[in-house]
Structure formats: structure tokens, C-alpha cells
Amino acid sequence: MRRRHRRPILESMTYLLLYLAYATGLLIVLSSRGVTSRVAVPGVQIPVTSKVLIVGATGGTGRALVLQALARQLQVTALVREPARLGFTHPSLTMIRGDVRSLATVQAAVRGQDAVICALGHRRFFYPTRILSVGTRNLLRAMEAHGVRRFVCQTSLGIGSSAGRMGLYYTLFVIPVVLPFYFWDKSRQERLIADSKAEWVIVRPVALTHAAATGQCRHGFDIGSLMLTRRIARDDVARFMLDQLSSNQYLFRAVGVSA
Numbered sequence: 001m002r003r004r005h006r007r008p009i010l011e012s013m014t015y016l017l018l019y020l021a022y023a024t025g026l027l028i029v030l031s032s033r034g035v036t037s038r039v040a041v042p043g044v045q046i047p048v049t050s051k052v053l054i055v056g057a058t059g060g061t062g063r064a065l066v067l068q069a070l071a072r073q074l075q076v077t078a079l080v081r082e083p084a085r086l087g088f089t090h091p092s093l094t095m096i097r098g099d100v101r102s103l104a105t106v107q108a109a110v111r112g113q114d115a116v117i118c119a120l121g122h123r124r125f126f127y128p129t130r131i132l133s134v135g136t137r138n139l140l141r142a143m144e145a146h147g148v149r150r151f152v153c154q155t156s157l158g159i160g161s162s163a164g165r166m167g168l169y170y171t172l173f174v175i176p177v178v179l180p181f182y183f184w185d186k187s188r189q190e191r192l193i194a195d196s197k198a199e200w201v202i203v204r205p206v207a208l209t210h211a212a213a214t215g216q217c218r219h220g221f222d223i224g225s226l227m228l229t230r231r232i233a234r235d236d237v238a239r240f241m242l243d244q245l246s247s248n249q250y251l252f253r254a255v256g257v258s259a
């Protein structure tokens with residue numbers, strides 16, 4: 001009788017252990033696949049940016065990027081799949097309709113820009129995709145072809161040296177169950193950037209909110225927490241990303257940001 005009770009417990013323990021082995025394995029792989037920061041080359045000039053391409057402009061962070069870039073008097077080009085989704089127009093805003101996976105579209109959008117900011121994301125969580133990596137590869141190719149150097153790209157905490165720093169809930173549930181393919185593609189995206197000829201800054205936020213800007217943004221290489229999930233407003237991430245256009249502080253580095 002006692003043995004009959006023990007069996008389901010043993011089975012549950014086995015499944016739990018297998019799951020933990022999978023989650024830990026994924027954590028190790030994501031940690032080993034992240035970018036290796038390069039030592040910033042002395043003498044890289046801080047570029048003067050007046051024209052910027054924003055990719056992912058209809059998304060949460062992207063919209064904040066567009067509004068703040070316009071407020072900074074920049075000439076903004078937004079690469080969007082559906083212009084109406086942005087919901088506003090502006091004399092200094094040009095919209096190019098298209099998909100970031102089309103190299104021809106991306107070439108047209110990148111031509112003539114001083115810098116590119118990417119806040120690409122999607123909701124195809126449950127099966128393998130390459131939207132982030134293919135889109136980013138196109139952007140980097142077009143930038144090289146048109147001599148556009150500065151690239152600021154939003155990825156996520158939880159990759160490379162920041163693996164595990166989204167907190168236990170993400171490390172043991174969200175990333176292994178909901179986002180394994182997404183994070184896999186994000187790690188591919190980061191590698192493409194690090195191997196490129198661009199002057200790049202990778203920005204890795206903690207969990208994002210739609211809260212109003214607080215003006216607070218901690219940044220560096222020990223951001224996030226192994227236990228708790230920290231948060232930051234998309235508006236604050238956008239401001240930090242725009243600041244990277246005129247700073248070499250994190251050039252060739254993947255920097256974490258949190259409130």
C-alpha cells in the first residue's frame with residue numbers, strides 16, 4: 001500500500017528533476033552564447049546624429065523612442081509594418097512601410113541615416129523564429145553598405161554575462177517555458193551585432209512596464225537580480241538608448257538597465 005503511494009511521488013520528483021535539469025541547461029547555454037564585450041577602441045569619435053532610423057517603432061519602447069527622438073529635434077525615419085499603428089505624424093517623421101526581414105526595404109530605410117536604433121520584438125513565442133536575428137542581420141548589412149556606424153539595439157537581460165539576472169521566476173519558468181526560442185534568437189541577434197563592423201551598444205533591460213517615465217535608470221553590468229524580477233518603464237529605456245547615440249561609455253558592450 002505504502003509503495004503504491006510512493007510511486008506517483010517518485011514520478012513527480014523525476015519530472016521535476018528533469019525540468020530543473022532542462023532549465024539549468026538552458027541557463028548555461030544562454031550564458032555561454034551571449035556577446036563578449038570588446039574593449040572600446042580609443043579614438044572612436046562620438047558621432048553627431050541628426051538623422052536616425054528607428055526599427056520596431058510601433059512597439060512599446062519603439063513609440064517612446066520616436067516621441068523622444070522628435071523631442072530632441074532629430075529627423076526620424078520609422079520602419080513600420082503598418083503606419084496607422086503608430087497613431088501620429090510629425091513634420092520630422094518619415095515612415096517607411098515594410099518588414100525588417102526584407103533586405104531591400106531595410107537598405108532603403110538605412111540609406112542616408114546617421115544612426116540606427118532597434119527595438120524589435122514579436123509575440124511568436126511558442127515556436128522557433130529568426131525574426132530578431134534575420135532583421136538585425138539585414139540592418140547590419142545595410143549599415144555597412146551605406147557607411148552608417150552607430151547601432152543601439154535593445155535585447156534583454158538574461159543572456160550572456162546577465163544570464164539568470166531576470167530573477168528566479170524568469171529563469172525557472174518564463175524563459176524555459178514561454179520564451180526559449182525567443183531567447184535563443186536573441187542570443188543569435190547579440191552575436192551578429194558583436195561580430196559586426198558597427199559601433200554598437202546592446203541595451204539589456206529588466207522586465208518592461210508601460211508606466212510613465214521616472215527619469216531613473218540604473219545601468220551597468222550587475223543590473224537585475226538572481227532572485228527577484230526588477231522592472232523599468234519603456235520610456236526610461238528609450239531615453240537611455242537615445243543617450244547612447246552621443247556617448248561612448250558602453251561602446252562595444254552589452255549594458256543592463258533597470259529602474
Ligand SMILES: NC(=O)c1ccc[n+]([C@@H]2O[C@H](COP(=O)([O-])OP(=O)(O)OC[C@H]3O[C@@H](n4cnc5c(N)ncnc54)[C@H](OP(=O)(O)O)[C@@H]3O)[C@@H](O)[C@H]2O)c1
Binds near residue numbers: 062
Ligand atoms: N516585455 C518585457 O518585459 C521585456 C523585457 C526585456 C526585454 N524586452 C525586449 O525589448 C524589446 C522591445 O519590447 P517592446 O515590448 O517594447 O516591443 P513590442 O511592443 O514587442 O514591439 C515590437 C516591435 O517590433 C516590430 N516588428 C515585429 N516584427 C517585425 C518585422 N518582421 N518587421 C518590422 N517590424 C517588426 C513590431 O511591429 P508591429 O507593430 O507591426 O507588430 C513592433 O513595432 C523586445 O525585443 C523585447 O523582447 C522585453
